[in-house]
Amino acid sequence: MFIRQLLGILAAASLGVQAFSWPNDPYGQTELTRAPKGCWKPDSESKQFTLAVMPDTQYLYDENRIHPVPMEAAFEYVMSCNETRENIVFMAHLGDIAQNGLAEEYAVASKAFDLLDETGVAYSTLAGNHDIDSSTDDTRGSTPFLDAFSSKRFAHSKTYQGSNKGGYNSYHIFRAGGREWLLMALDWRLSNSSFDWANEVLSNHSSLPTIFTTHELVSPDTGKTEFSEYGEKVWDKLIKNHDQIFLTLNGHFWPAGRTHRTNSAGHRVDSHITNYQNRYYGGAGMIRLYRFDLEKNTIDVSTFSPWIHKLMKQGKANKLAKQEANLTSDANRFTMSVDFEKRFSKSKSTKSKRWDVKEVIPGTLAYWRFDGHKDQTRVSSKQTIKDLSGHGNVLVFHGANETSAHTMHWSSAHHPQQPGHGSLNFTGQKQPLRGSYFQTVDHAPINYATFEHGYTFEAFYYLPSSWNSDQNAWSSILSRWGTAGQANKTGAGVDSDEPIVSLSLSDDRELQWRVYPLHKNVGSTNWGHESPFDDWWHVAVVNNGTLTKMYVDGCEVVRNPQQWVPGLTTLNQPWMLGGYSYNGSIDQIFYGSIGDVRIVDRPLSIDEFLINSSAENKSPP
The missing domain is CATH 2.60.120.200 (Jelly Rolls)
Structure with a gap:
């Protein structure tokens, strides 16, 4: 590769043409730039806080076509709380981290997630159909994805609460707005035992407002957003009978879309597709922010690429990139109304018992x-x-x-x-x-x-x-x-x-x-x-x-x-x-x-x- 570039430079010089410089091309960077360590210090008692969501990044990690910098820029945005003033309390990835489920793909992607680990950012991951053999359920055993994102990785996370037996399903509890919130991160395909596990987790935390994340749930394939065949199974076996679930998020399909249903208790459950892999630069590390305001009873949603915004500040964004900086359609920028106090009257707004246990001294593992x-x-x-x-x-x-x-x-x-x-x-x-x-x-x-x-x-x-x-x-x-x-x-x-x-x-x-x-x-x-x-x-x-x-x-x-x-x-x-x-x-x-x-x-x-x-x-x- 170097010899070909050198020959090209010499040829250009002989013709009096300015040589092309690949290393200075921001769209050709194939290695992390190691963003400065962030300051992530969310205010868990503020009534205004943000959940960040990152969907399918698979085209950024595709065999020898590796471009981690857009993801790094998104993570840098999540970490840089003093600059963004977003009060981001948690980040959820929706699966298909990589394209082919190869160890070499996760070796690079994992380094980007190391940035979050080093700063202590609370986040979740889950397997999409490209992360594993899509014909299998979560009893598939070891995979390069699980090697990179097992419970061992989350050992020091303050929000991680546990995984199922196979390790592909997990749940987190994070504190925001003066109360605790449950986030489920579930596999591409759940086995019967994992449906039982998830039901038990939800039953044991029935008082916590819950955000449900998985890779496939609702689909736009019929021309309107509705539950897929597998999504119907998940709705029937998990979602509809657990009243604390108010929001579901999934990737996999495109374009982005949103719908809602009424659960068994008569309450609304909002369901959103978030995926931009089909857009320029594999989605350009696009993230979606859910900005909660518990005083106004609203959630403001916006979708943008921190990487493209960074290029624009540097004067390096090309024409197609600029078009993707902010997505403003009604599927990508909107406001939800949720009466949190009424909807979650059973949820206690006192401090988590976990943080009040004085016996949890430095170094306590269990x-x-x-x-x-x-x-x-x-x-x-x-x-x-x-x-x-x-x-x-x-x-x-x-x-x-x-x-x-x-x-x-x-x-x-x-x-x-x-x-x-x-x-x-x-x-x-x-x-x-x-x-x-x-x-x-x-x-x-x-x-x-x-x-x-x-x-x-x-x-x-x-x-x-x-x-x-x-x-x-x-x-x-x-x-x-x-x-x-x-x-x-x-x-x-x-x-x-x-x-x-x-x-x-x-x-x-x-x-x-x-x-x-x-x-x-x-x-x-x-x-x-x-x-x-x-x-x-x-x-x-x-x-x-x-x-x-x-x-x-x-x-x-x-x-x-x-x-x-x-x-x-x-x-x-x-x-x-x-x-x-x-x-x-x-x-x-x-x-x-x-x-x-x-x-x-x-x-x-x-x-x-x-x-x-x-x-x-x-x-x-």
Whole structure:
């Protein structure tokens, strides 16, 4: 390529013609210019805020035809809050990020999204038909798209709440206008299990105004905007019976259009197509802004290309670009009227409980508590438990041959120094295996955590006098799926079938922290003393990146090894609460009660533990 350009320049020079300079052509840039880091600091309490939407960018990432700069300019606009004064609180991409679903396409696109990650911008992505094999649903397994935009990418997002088992569907909760809003980001084609998952998410957040995003929903194919065949299925199975959904957004089709329907509760649901890939320069990184004004009860919508506006300021915009700077048709620039107070009277406008939890300290990766439920009521098989850290490490219920005598219940019982005034009562047994437990959703961020710089695991627990060593020994408070053998641990004393991390109770009710650290073949064990019956206890396991110590009610135990144990091995599989696996299968379920559980990615001092350090600690027996 360089030789051809050089020959062309020499030929032009010999003819006395000015040489053409490709590098100065703004339409020929194929690499990011690395926009300056933005200032993204939205005002979550202001009654005026903006949702940014970006549709199909696939023609900007098409095999060896790569042009990321328009997307970068759009992201720069989203980040540059001081200049735009838009108060952008969230950005949603509507799918078809790339044209062919190739790893090399996402390698470049991912760098553009890195700009948002570096600034902390809250955003969502979803798979369109060009991002994956369009003949598949969301059970398709691993793809280059998912490799680039899995839950691992969103681990540090304050809005990300979790994904379904396959990882292609997710949901976010963002704060704006003094209240919380739910945004669903759903795959090109949902499987039956994912429809169930989405319904459960919506049911669990029925008080939150909800924006529904997916790649295909409404279509202009008949000459007017109406639901596609697949869209009708989504309407019937998801949208119409969840009254909090007031707006749906999709790409895929063009031209842009809008329609509305009435849901089962008699309320209006607005549905919009947003897609500009057919226009000049593949849509030129076009974005749409939904400007909410909760005082005027309006949403003003506009559509434009920040990249073209940037070129116009520089005097570099060509004729076709200038025509695309702003789209002003009634499908692209309009105002919606929504009586927010009346429409969402069930929605609380107080601060999110998540932000009020003082136990979510710096470094908290997960925090689960179990208060707020009626005492001794059975835990539903569809129950999920929110991660109060805000990182989306949601717990989901799992049953193992439950009977009426072996079910899980909510309880108001708790450790006297426990922040949450509630617990889960487990009734597991080993022979035959009975009971139920919780585990993190697939692709939860904490499933991937390696804790190389240290950690603190805390839990409250209670053992009743009916605890039986034959049936209940070696059950876990907390454990990680994956065996030592699967992790290729081969050192002396290795049991290849045991889990790579577990906090369990021996047949003598001694706490055991058994782990396989990173970069080492041997396991490491911390032992506690015998746990007395019919009393609440707090356990903390603290690693400073080198050594690990166990504490019971803030008191250091004696059997802490002097062994270098950096980090924790992971096979990127879920954590279990109340479950223990052996040889890759569930083997034992906890018997007793578990209260608040917190995981922090740094070593805590005793006065930072969940227990009240100012109170007198119990003495170990």
